[in-house]
Amino acid sequence: MKPKVLWIEDGLFAEVRPFLGPLINSLRFDLHYAFNAFEGQKKMKKEHFDAIVFDIRIPPSDPSTSDPDTTKWNNLYEKSGFDKIAARLGIKLIEDAVTEYDYNQINLGIFSVETAYELKELLEKYPEISYINKNERVPTNTILKMVECLVKGEKYVPPTD
Amino acid sequence: MINDFDFIEFHKNNQAIFDSYPIGLYIVKKEGEFVWCNKKLEKILEIKDDIKNHSIIEFYKKREDRKTLLDEIDEFEKKGENDNAFLYSKMVEFNKPIRKETQKKMTKWVEISSRKVKTDREILYFDCLTEISENAQTALNIEEHSGAGIYRLDKGNKIVYVNPALQEMLNFKIEELIGEHVSFVYPVENKEEPDEIEKELKKNGLGVIKNRDIKLKKEDGELISLRMNCVKIPLDGLEYYGREGTLVDIHGANRYKDLIDLIKLGVYIVEYEGDKHLITECNTAFLDMFGYPNRKAAINSNVYKLWRHPEDKDEFIDFVKSNPGVSEEHELQKIDGSLIDAETWTSPITNKEDEVIGRVGIIRDMGKEFTLRKMRDDIGRVLHAYSSALMMFKKNLEPVVSHLHPDPFSNIKGLEAPDFIDIIKDNANVFSESLEKLLTYEKERKEIFSEDNWKNLKTKNELFNTFENEIPFKEMWISSFLDAVGKIRKIWETRNKNFISNEFRKQFEASLEELSMVCCLVYIHQTNDVIGEMSNQISSLREYVTLQARPDEETQFCNINSLLEKAVRNLASYANEKNVRIYLFFKDLKTDYWDKVRWDNNKKLEYIQRLNAYVQKSAITRALTNLLHNAIKYTWIRDSKNSKEDKYINIYIKQEEDYFVIRFENFGVGIPQDEIEEDTIFQIGHRGRVSGMRGRFGTGIGLSDARYVARKQGGDVTIESRPATKREFIDYKRPYLTTATIKIPKKIRRIK
Numbered sequence: 003m004k005p006k007v008l009w010i011e012d013g014l015f016a017e018v019r020p021f022l023g024p025l026i027n028s029l030r031f032d033l034h035y036a037f038n039a040f041e042g043q044k045k046m047k048k049e050h051f052d053a054i055v056f057d058i059r060i061p062p063s064d065p066s067t068s069d070p071d072t073t074k075w076n077n078l079y080e081k082s083g084f085d086k087i088a089a090r091l092g093i094k095l096i097e098d099a100v101t102e103y104d105y106n107q108i109n110l111g112i113f114s115v116e117t118a119y120e121l122k123e124l125l126e127k128y129p130e131i132s133y134i135n136k137n138e139r140v141p142t143n144t145i146l147k148m149v150e151c152l153v154k155g156e157k158y159v160p161p162t163d
Numbered sequence: 164m165i166n167d168f169d170f171i172e173f174h175k176n177n178q179a180i181f182d183s184y185p186i187g188l189y190i191v192k193k194e195g196e197f198v199w200c201n202k203k204l205e206k207i208l209e210i211k212d213d214i215k216n217h218s219i220i221e222f223y224k225k226r227e228d229r230k231t232l233l234d235e236i237d238e239f240e241k242k243g244e245n246d247n248a249f250l251y252s253k254m255v256e257f258n259k260p261i262r263k264e265t266q267k268k269m270t271k272w273v274e275i276s277s278r279k280v281k282t283d284r285e286i287l288y289f290d291c292l293t294e295i296s297e298n299a300q301t302a303l304n305i306e307e308h309s310g311a312g313i314y315r316l317d318k319g320n321k322i323v324y325v326n327p328a329l330q331e332m333l334n335f336k337i338e339e340l341i342g343e344h345v346s347f348v349y350p351v352e353n354k355e356e357p358d359e360i361e362k363e364l365k366k367n368g369l370g371v372i373k374n375r376d377i378k379l380k381k382e383d384g385e386l387i388s389l390r391m392n393c394v395k396i397p398l399d400g401l402e403y404y405g406r407e408g409t410l411v412d413i414h415g416a417n418r419y420k421d422l423i424d425l426i427k428l429g430v431y432i433v434e435y436e437g438d439k440h441l442i443t444e445c446n447t448a449f450l451d452m453f454g455y456p457n458r459k460a461a462i463n464s465n466v467y468k469l470w471r472h473p474e475d476k477d478e479f480i481d482f483v484k485s486n487p488g489v490s491e492e493h494e495l496q497k498i499d500g501s502l503i504d505a506e507t508w509t510s511p512i513t514n515k516e517d518e519v520i521g522r523v524g525i526i527r528d529m530g531k532e533f534t535l536r537k538m539r540d541d542i543g544r545v546l547h548a549y550s551s552a553l554m555m556f557k558k559n560l561e562p563v564v565s566h567l568h569p570d571p572f573s574n575i576k577g578l579e580a581p582d583f584i585d586i587i588k589d590n591a592n593v594f595s596e597s598l599e600k601l602l603t604y605e606k607e608r609k610e611i612f613s614e615d616n617w618k619n620l621k622t623k624n625e626l627f628n629t630f631e632n633e634i635p636f637k638e639m640w641i642s643s644f645l646d647a648v649g650k651i652r653k654i655w656e657t658r659n660k661n662f663i664s665n666e667f668r669k670q671f672e673a674s675l676e677e678l679s680m681v682c683c684l685v686y687i688h689q690t691n692d693v694i695g696e697m698s699n700q701i702s703s704l705r706e707y708v709t710l711q712a713r714p715d716e717e718t719q720f721c722n723i724n725s726l727l728e729k730a731v732r733n734l735a736s737y738a739n740e741k742n743v744r745i746y747l748f749f750k751d752l753k754t755d756y757w758d759k760v761r762w763d764n765n766k767k768l769e770y771i772q773r774l775n776a777y778v779q780k781s782a783i784t785r786a787l788t789n790l791l792h793n794a795i796k797y798t799w800i801r802d803s804k805n806s807k808e809d810k811y812i813n814i815y816i817k818q819e820e821d822y823f824v825i826r827f828e829n830f831g832v833g834i835p836q837d838e839i840e841e842d843t844i845f846q847i848g849h850r851g852r853v854s855g856m857r858g859r860f861g862t863g864i865g866l867s868d869a870r871y872v873a874r875k876q877g878g879d880v881t882i883e884s885r886p887a888t889k890r891e892f893i894d895y896k897r898p899y900l901t902t903a904t905i906k907i908p909k910k911i912r913r914i915k
Binding site: 142 | 633835
């Protein structure tokens with residue numbers, strides 16, 4: 003059985019697409035994807051993953067979804083003035099993963115444009131979570147490397163620029 | 164020893180003389196019964212009947228005061244100091260007669276000088292009594308009718324008198340105040356203040372406090388600001404029997420001051436005293452702005468200490484005189500010497516002779532604004548550099564694409580997944596066959612690749628056999644293939660060339676190159692599209708950032724049709740790239756029919772009617788361009804199965820009574836209703852929840868700028884979005900009919 007990995011990210015078809023290649027081609031993981039907070043939560047609720055990679059600035063839900071569970075995310079989004087940057091729903095999703103779905107923080111990783119300073123509170127609260135700053139200097143095999151660590155229960159520390 | 168009869172008779176016999184005295188004279192027995200008095204005393208005490216019916220004690224507010232007086236006279240006597248006629252004088256608080264009209268029991272202060280007279284029959288006291296006020300009645304009237312509050316406290320700081328004005332100010336009933344310690348009307352935090360005032364009165368020798376601002380508590384608890392002046396009783400000497408004074412309501416003035424304090428601009432008054440120009444009033448913002456620790460530090464300080472260039476003062480004074488209230492930029496400084504860039508508005512203060520005796524001014528710290536202005540200029544420059552860089556990217560990519568030949572996507576504009584999936588899949592399958600062949604190479608296997616490399620190639624082959632099932636989203640295939648092909652190429656380079664046939668090498672390398680080239684071409688085309696979008700966005704952003712820096716554009720009388728034509732012409736190549744055709748519909752006012760015209764870049768439009776008005780020509784053209792750009796960007800093909808079909812948008816132009824109305828209608832990406840209702844689609848930087856679904860790039864500047872431009876000229880921009888086809892539930896993956904409508908007022912006169 004391949005380890006099950008969930009990647010919650012709304013830019014999978016856009017800016018992070020090149021990062022998918024090495025991950026898919028490794029053929030070592032059973033990969034699952036979510037494009038927004040609601041989908042991410044739904045998947046975490048339904049099954050257990052060996053590793054989860056979170057984006058922070060994600061949309062609440064697909065606007066055409068009528069599932070009542072989208073309300074929570076849509077309300078959080080509304081409170082932030084319909085701004086996914088301000089809403090930072092990924093943070094809430096990580097909180098839910100640890101508190102509601104009993105994920106061990108060592109199996110969780112963040113890949114986000116948010117700097118470590120901007121995520122200081124979260125990273126101090128969950129010091130075992132792996133974190134990679136999303137920028138153009140990051141090699142495309144980085145997510146693969148992080149996922150390899152996460153499934154083993156190891157914290158991934160990216161090499162410094 | 165004086166003969167008792169003679170002593171009394173002497174006074175009676177000389178009654179006329181004593182009656183002319185300006186002070187009250189009287190003789191009383193030890194117990195206080197009157198024996199004799201002059202007319203002045205009767206007047207002071209307002210005694211109408213026989214004096215003998217009265218006792219001096221009944222007029223004392225505190226009866227024990229009389230006893231104290233007599234005891235003290237006895238003390239003097241013991242010391243042998245009772246030789247002079249009047250040996251003792253003392254301030255005594257007397258009851259005034261009850262005033263009929265007010266029914267209020269009032270008190271007055273009198274001064275009594277007394278002499279103990281021992282006659283052959285008894286001890287008598289011969290006293291002189293004067294009212295503290297020279298004209299008691301006048302003073303009383305003033306007290307009663309004064310607009311200022313008047314009060315009197317005894318030596319224990321208890322209230323003994325308040326006039327009606329003060330009662331009204333504090334809103335207490337008289338009986339609620341009289342007898343209370345004055346701290347009763349002070350707010351809790353200032354309960355010690357009455358004792359401080361007493362100490363100050365005793366200390367300063369003069370026995371006077373002038374213009375002290377205090378706060379008292381009204382009956383309902385509200386605080387009232389009052390300006391107090393008070394004197395010690397008696398004014399001369401070291402004794403303290405209480406104090407009296409006036410209180411003026413400065414609450415209104417203080418409220419105004421409080422209001423001035425709320426203003427975040429520095430407000431100040433400078434008064435000229437010869438060469439000295441001193442700050443005499445200022446608000447809190449002024450103190451904060453210049454770093455004064457408190458008001459005291461600022462008041463009466465030289466204003467030019469706050470000037471970076473005090474040598475300019477004469478020039479400034481002249482400027483203020485001839486340009487009152489005109490704004491000026493100034494380099495000022497805090498008291499610690501740090502620079503403040505400020506904008507000031509100053510007006511002179513003049514006296515009756517029209518001489519300038521000071522100035523009043525407002526100061527705004529421009530530091531932040533200057534920083535913002537600088538930032539705006541910097542951002543403008545950076546964005547300009549980005550525009551140039553993007554242009555370079557686009558121009559550099561053009562030859563790269565033309566050299567990657569053949570390009571199966573050369574005729575496809577706005578490359579999206581359905582356009583390239585089949586081609587990629589075909590190439591992947593061809594390559595997969597080659598890879599399969601390589602893996603089945605049996606001859607000299609160990610010589611060709613290492614065991615690890617054979618293993619790696621096998622793993623990659625697994626991917627090519629399973630990608631359709633394993634990779635759920637077709638959009639992800641390319642990244643996977645590119646990564647795999649890159650690694651296979653590296654392994655291929657390690658082969659032992661002697662053991663692979665030339666024919667197979669050619670076939671394998673051709674299929675590998677084909678696959679990697681189509682994948683790269685997709686990336687390049689898509690990147691090229693994003694660069695185009697981004698370039699447009701950066702131009703809009705630069706325009707937006709620098710907009711405020713430019714003076715308002717003058718309105719010009721122009722034809723709205725020609726502005727629209729210019730906007731369409733601006734975006735014709737963009738529309739062409741996106742395979743979007745543009746149709747214009749002009750409403751004929753006479754026939755009420757819509758006249759449809761297909762846009763042709765090579766033809767000039769024939770207008771049915773000219774729509775002329777005064778507008779800001781460039782701004783309106785920009786707004787029209789932005790709205791059209793959005794319409795093109797978010798347009799889909801109507802039939803998703805037929806990727807060759809053209810996309811199109813409609814532009815409707817019509818006249819209403821007061822407006823020209825231009826409506827851009829497109830078929831494609833929808834806008835959720837809440838984003839329209841909440842106005843979020845007009846927020847800069849807001850990207851619609853649905854707009855990003857197809858990987859489009861945008862910052863929302865175009866739409867918000869268009870509305871800003873329209874509203875500034877009295878018009879507006881509105882958005883509507885509804886499903887293009889009937890459906891039972893919301894599905895933004897299906898097309899919407901979205902309209903952006905701009906209304907431009909028909910201004911036929913120039914308004915500046």
